[in-house]
Amino acid sequence: MNIRHLPLLSICILGTITASISHASEVDKWEMYAPVGFTDIGVYNGRLFITTSRTGIIIYDPASDEFQQLTKINSKLHSNFHSKLLVDSQNRLWVGTYDNGVAMLQNGNWTIYDTTTTPFRNGIWNIKEGLNGSIWFLKYNQVIEFQNDEWILHDSLLLNSPLDHFYDITFDSSGGIWVYGDSIYYIGDLMRYEYLLGQYNGSKWRIYTEHDLGHYFGHIKKIQYSGNKLWVLTYNYGVSTLEDSIWTQYSHYPDQVLLGPDYRDMILTSDSTCWVLCSSGFSYFDGYSWINYPFEEYDSTYANLDPYKIKVAENGVLYGFINSGFWRNSIFTFDTHNLEIKAPYFADHIYDSGIWAINFENANTTWVSTYNGLYSYTNGEWDVYKYNGYGQIRPNAIDHNGIVWIGTHYDGVHALDRSTSTWSHYTTETSELPADPIRAIAIDSQNRKWIGTWGGGFVIFDDEENTWEIFNTENSSLLDNDVTLIFIEEDETTWIGTYGGGISRIIQNEWTNYTTSNSLLPSNNIVAINQNPDGSMWVGTNGKGLIRIEGEEMTIFDKSNSGIPDDHVGGIAFDSEGKVWVSTYEGGIASFDGTNWNVFNTLNSPLSTDYIWCLNIDSDDTKWIGTWGGGLFLYNENGISEIDINEVQNHISKSISISNYPNPFNTTTTISFTIPSSGGTSIEVFDLRGKLVKTLLNKELRKGSYEIQFNADKLSSGIYICKISTQSSHIRHHNTRKLLLIK
Structure with a gap:
């Protein structure tokens, strides 16, 4: 039997794949096509977990360079809509959903806490660990704490607060609660929001407005308390810290202390050290000063990388993901010496969920x-x-x-x-x-x-x-x-x-x-x-x-x-x-x-x-099911496709190799490449602005090594990017190579 091209999420990556059509498993009966949409990232037991907005969880193992994917189709997850994740001090992985509570992974087993068994009204927007190992969950007008296997609904915290919605929460060493949120007010019939930072000491609130920091609170991305210092990341104005009632601001404007603009994420690696991610690179605070690492210093093609989130592994390596542009749905690694885009990346078959x-x-x-x-x-x-x-x-x-x-x-x-x-x-x-x-x-x-x-x-x-x-x-x-x-x-x-x-x-x-x-x-x-x-x-x-x-x-x-x-x-x-x-x-x-x-x-x-x-x-009696918000599903009682058990692996093999000779070249160069599995393969050449200048290949190839000639007689001298992509099973692999044309 031959393998039919399968979409994202259509095969069982964890466990045995049934080859019999007459006894198709539930995994074989369903396929799903939806935008990937990475939402959060974390490191758990040495592996990278990436939540997505509609397509479950992606797992990356740096040791083997292998990817896996968990969804409602092939795992015990109860939702494909995932918002946030947290690895807590007890080595539990918490995964929040947009629609139905949370899932918790511990010792290889999933526990589901949905709206039927918990105070959750629907989904979760944020998850933070509090003091003594308690876990806090936020959803605008809901604050829920999980401690000692009990759920505590903190309605009074919201009712007694000058804020109407909580977006983020953190805890200081004295037990105080810090929250960022909004307060609703009206001008006539028009609803307006005032964005505030609040501190609650157990009996009363202290509110900080945008005037305290000198910039607009509506652009706050994250708050985190560490040691005796509160760190505040804002989208446009960099990082502000509060220590001993003194605010200090670090930004790209006007003093160029940080790279910028468009700040995306902040990770505290100790009480005094911090990584900040922005659209143009990383900035690291060593406790005394900032060190900047622009993307373009590692590769000129990364100048417009547009990353979104980062996490730090135990070995100090930064991991993150990219949600838009040329490298959409890719992850990257960074260790101050190297910045690498990891392949394969996960392809959007369709870009809409409705x-x-x-x-x-x-x-x-x-x-x-x-x-x-x-x-x-x-x-x-x-x-x-x-x-x-x-x-x-x-x-x-x-x-x-x-x-x-x-x-x-x-x-x-x-x-x-x-x-x-x-x-x-x-x-x-x-x-x-x-x-x-x-x-x-x-x-x-x-x-x-x-x-x-x-x-x-x-x-x-x-x-x-x-x-x-x-x-x-x-x-x-x-x-x-x-x-x-x-x-x-x-x-x-x-x-x-x-x-x-x-x-x-x-x-x-x-x-x-x-x-x-x-x-x-x-x-x-x-x-x-x-x-x-x-x-x-x-x-x-x-x-x-x-x-x-x-x-x-x-x-x-x-x-x-x-x-x-x-x-x-x-x-x-x-x-x-x-x-x-x-x-x-x-x-x-x-x-x-x-x-x-x-x-x-x-x-x-x-x-x-x-x-x-x-x-x-x-x-074929396959039901094509168009959802509003969840993408496209296919269902067939007898199985979507025939699968040769000998041709399917539980793990996705890793990479494509690509090289060219000569390089630099004058007019013609030979591009050599090896693909790890059979599938549709394309080779495209782009200029440094991201414009496609030539398609060299777009056809089905069997796994193996190949060569192809690139004739650039109609192109001007300069640096070009050769991108190779293959689609095998539900994973799209890709890799790139710089080509230097000198005439």
Whole structure:
């Protein structure tokens, strides 16, 4: 058996991978695609743990240079949305989630503290260790302490405080509590925030304002008390310290004591020593003075590295991660002598977590509309298409000529001709489109585009003849101009769903309307329509459940009379066995075989959210599940892909080697490289501004060593960066090489 290209998070990295399709494990049944989004970093038992906003935890072992990943799919983690982590003095790893409490790792075992067993109302924004080993958790208007296996809710601390929300907390040696937060006030009806630093001694508060430090508190990133000194990191103004009632400020302006600007993180390595990370490098305080380490001194290409967080290992090595730019989703190491970007890095297959629509062009290609982008998935490879407009991309459809049509939230219709890579744009100003918010697009047998708008009814557009035929409440039987769905049957019977006017069925220009007043339709707010292979129509409503229409008969399925988990049904699809699958806005997804309902949600599946916006099923019976905030999930009861147990390793092998000769070179050089595993491989050359100047390779390669010629006869003398990337399994490896061209 061959390995199919697997996405981020699709294989079990810890434990055995099942090779049998008929007995697929839960790991094999699920895949997930979502933005990575590193959020925090820590060193635990010699390994680096990196939390992500939607894709679990990444683990890096410096000794073996190997990566692992933990998610709800392949571990006992209860969430994929992770915010903060802390390694405490008892060698416990605490991981906070955005949505459901915390997880704690100790002696190889995870303990889950969620909203059902603790005072947590939802997620955690910050975790700090207090005196005597207590652990403190913050979430704006919640302060919770964990001590001696007991949870203590400090509501009184907030109620008696002049602050309304706590963002960070630290503790001095006398037991005093220091917090940074905000106080809400109003100017008329407008809410405003005043950012304050507070000290609480057990009986009263002392408040420090921005005037005490001489700069704006709203830019504070972190507070930490050590020894007899309070350290305050601000985003724009560097570091301020408070000792014996005296404030001292260290900044890049005006005295250039620190590197700057844009300060990202601060780590205290003792009572008097400190590392500070900013956008241009590191600054180290040795107890007496500051020493600066600019990124560009280690490599000119690192001048715009844009790192985000750092942690210090026991051996003094700094680890950190990068969340944007050329090195997005990479980690780095720094030991004052060397600054190294570690490969592999973790690739974003899609950059949005909100999925609006999923459409199948054929058995090999799927189109996904997201909050800010359009993506295609073909034979295991993702491509992103940037369109020449703005706004959320809602529906998508492929016409008979292979043109991709997309509707946007407020920017009309865009069409992509892939043969010429050109976009066409239709709005109320440039065409006869009746409204710019687009909610539905369908293609009929004549290749005409039926376009549903929000506020303008719908239009039938023949782009070959450039004719527009508009239907609205004034010139047709349409009952509402907010059109949400258009479904065209094989015999050209067309169903129009509206938000407020129920459903219209059009057969050879004859209209039949179904509303709450003339039928059993429970709601006029229609958000989903699809046809079962048996000919019945299924309709989803916003708040009144699911309807099956057979001829003129309607059957209603809602929470009161069935096992459907939620009455807001946003997506409907059918598998090869005839089961109906529905996505709901607050209850996950569910299948119905005519008798029994089977529900999948955050409690019993790897789904990271119960807010499911859309659902579709491909020819392999794989369910494509578009969530709101959690990315895209794929589910198949029989397993997503066939996996050869002999070709899969529990750990991801480490690196790509790359070299070139001669270097420096005049016009031509030979690039030699070795890839550790088979997969899609690309080699690109960039100038020092990050502009792509040449693509040397973009194809599937088997693992091994290769050579390729680079001819730079059309380039000017200078330094260029050669970047090699490979995609194997769910890890993308990369490495770079400086090329010096001298003519």
